[in-house]
Amino acid sequence: MTDHVPAVHLTAPTVLVTLTGPDQSGVSTRLFDALSGFDVEVVDVEQLVVRGRLVLSVLMTAPDDPDALERTLRRVGDGFGLHVEVEHGSGDNRPRRVGRAQVVVLGAPLRPGAMAAITAGIKAGGGNIDRIVRMGRYPVTAIRMEVSGVDPDRLQSDLGAVAHENGVDVAVQENGIRRHAQRLVVMDVDSTLIQGEVIEMLAAHAGCEEQVAEVTERAMRGELDFAESLRERVARLEGVPVSALDEVYANLQYAPGARTMIRTLKRLGYRFALVSGGFTQVIEQIAGELEIDYFAANELEVADGRLTGRVVGRIVDRPGKAAALRDFAEQARIPVKNTVAIGDGANDLDMLAAAGLGIAFNAKPVVRDQARTSVNVPYLDAIVYLMGITREEVEAADAADATPAG
Numbered sequence: 489m490t491d492h493v494p495a496v497h498l499t500a501p502t503v504l505v506t507l508t509g510p511d512q513s514g515v516s517t518r519l520f521d522a523l524s525g526f527d528v529e530v531v532d533v534e535q536l537v538v539r540g541r542l543v544l545s546v547l548m549t550a551p552d553d554p555d556a557l558e559r560t561l562r563r564v565g566d567g568f569g570l571h572v573e574v575e576h577g578s579g580d581n582r583p584r585r586v587g588r589a590q591v592v593v594l595g596a597p598l599r600p601g602a603m604a605a606i607t608a609g610i611k612a613g614g615g616n617i618d619r620i621v622r623m624g625r626y627p628v629t630a631i632r633m634e635v636s637g638v639d640p641d642r643l644q645s646d647l648g649a650v651a652h653e654n655g656v657d658v659a660v661q662e663n664g665i666r667r668h669a670q671r672l673v674v675m676d677v678d679s680t681l682i683q684g685e686v687i688e689m690l691a692a693h694a695g696c697e698e699q700v701a702e703v704t705e706r707a708m709r710g711e712l713d714f715a716e717s718l719r720e721r722v723a724r725l726e727g728v729p730v731s732a733l734d735e736v737y738a739n740l741q742y743a744p745g746a747r748t749m750i751r752t753l754k755r756l757g758y759r760f761a762l763v764s765g766g767f768t769q770v771i772e773q774i775a776g777e778l779e780i781d782y783f784a785a786n787e788l789e790v791a792d793g794r795l796t797g798r799v800v801g802r803i804v805d806r807p808g809k810a811a812a813l814r815d816f817a818e819q820a821r822i823p824v825k826n827t828v829a830i831g832d833g834a835n836d837l838d839m840l841a842a843a844g845l846g847i848a849f850n851a852k853p854v855v856r857d858q859a860r861t862s863v864n865v866p867y868l869d870a871i872v873y874l875m876g877i878t879r880e881e882v883e884a885a886d887a888a889d890a891t892p893a894g
Contacts, residue, residue, distance in 0.1 A: 501550035509570035511542035589640040602654035624879030627867040676831035677764040710834030726797030745869030810838035
């Protein structure tokens with residue numbers, strides 16, 4: 489078997505025609521029907537509609553009678569009130585340079601100055617923007633750019649600071665075939681999947697919420713050893729009725745868009761896991777409700793219907809979260825390169841670093857500064873834009889299943 493040979497030689501004459509103007513039904517049909525009268529080959533087609541304005545470009549091989557082709561094209565344009573540009577040249581599109589990346593910009597709002605800074609950063613790094621499309625308008629504006637000519641890791645590093653200075657989020661991923669593979673999404677729970685901290689909610693039943701919250705905050709900033717701080721906080725829960733765990737679960741509030749993100753990605757075959765420094769008695773119920781595939785958390789000791797103030801077994805700490813991610817990936821038979829980790833605290837850093845895509849979600853500064861990707865809006869469904877899914881696709885899938893948004 490021989491390799492396929494491109495049909496259009498680099499020096500072969502070609503014609504690029506671009507139609508612009510008000511979008512209307514039948515333009516592409518009429519155009520290609522008119523072109524069928526010529527002995528030409530369609531080499532490339534690109535169409536874009538923004539607020540009712542059409543841009544349609546067709547690259548084709550040159551015909552025997554270029555003047556007749558141009559007259560035909562202008563008749564098609566005149567019939568629809570479209571402006572027609574015809575450019576004669578040679579060959580196919582220029583080969584895209586090595587280093588392919590997908591850059592997603594999230595803004596709420598997204599200002600022109602931020603886009604100028606991001607695109608300037610791409611240019612300064614030697615990259616070229618090959619294509620720009622909108623992924624969604626809410627809950628945030630999401631714009632995807634396909635970039636070539638620069639290493640994705642370098643691009644993420646270069647754009648991270650630019651994004652922070654301009655109040656937007658940027659995620660850079662290698663734009664290869666792996667982007668379409670099945671993935672495993674591993675999430676922290678407290679202040680990521682849910683709003684607030686379970687241990688602080690339990691502490692309210694013991695009358696020490698303020699003291700526990702102070703220790704939690706310091707631990708999440710990386711100022712305290714997590715395992716040590718957890719034991720200190722759990723000790724304050726001694727004597728709390730075990731029924732408080734069910735009360736806490738009943739009053740949990742998920743992050744906005746959490747159900748939408750999970751539902752959307754599960755439709756595509758994604759697996760989900762929860763890795764929490766919280767407690768199995770609550771995490772197990774969350775996993776069951778949301779149909780999560782795997783979970784790992786700490787277990788509170790219970791005796792005579794009350795918490796003893798101790799944790800049973802090995803503590804799920806910062807290294808433990810990364811180990812759980814690798815273990816779940818092995819169980820799911822998904823390469824670690826195809827895992828996505830989402831977290832907000834210092835104890836999530838090893839997990840974020842181990843994943844193929846680590847996302848600091850509304851994170852503490854120490855986490856945001858070290859993570860390769862940050863999302864600083866309170867909407868978990870913004871994550872689907874990083875997976876290449878548009879808001880229109882999410883809504884269409886929900887409508888087909890008669891699923892309410894949420």
